[in-house]
Amino acid sequence: MKQQNTLTKLKNFAGNLKQNLFVLYLSYKDDRVPWYAKVFAICVVAYAFSPIDLIPDFIPVLGYLDDLIIVPIGIFLALKLIPPHVIEEYRFRAEEIKKNGKPKNWYVGILFILIWAAFIIWIGNIIINLFQQP
Structure with a gap:
């Protein structure tokens, strides 16, 4: 109970x-x-x-x-x-x-996906630049 x-x-x-x-x-x-x-x-x-x-x-x-x-x-x-x-x-x-x-708000869902994709690309660029430095 x-x-x-x-x-x-x-x-x-x-x-x-x-x-x-x-x-x-x-x-x-x-x-x-x-x-x-x-x-x-x-x-x-x-x-x-x-x-x-x-x-x-x-x-x-x-x-x-x-x-x-x-x-x-x-x-x-x-x-x-x-x-x-x-x-x-x-x-x-x-x-x-x-x-x-x-x-169901697909526009907001798409917006969040785009924000996360941009964030991942930004972090990826930072990591790539760290490894390319002499």
Whole structure:
């Protein structure tokens, strides 16, 4: 019984994280949100949905710590930067989105792929230049 209760709590926690990510995603487009909150919110959303982590998941234990610690802390801080009335408005919309199924935004997905590709090319150039120096 205790194990089932813990599992239910974890599922609820994960569901709240997911909904808060949708709230952040919707909020970053709002003109009532300060620019620094928008930047932080989109960085948190991008990191949460990105397949590339700060610590790769294949590293035992540590690989999942960034997902379990960094993402929730980032969500918490981003929500603190956004005005409460904006959060409440988008919390309702996020719940509607959740009921109707996941949104599919291919433009944002393509943008993130292009950003990561540019980052990899940039790092690759740095590494190549390091090895080419006399």
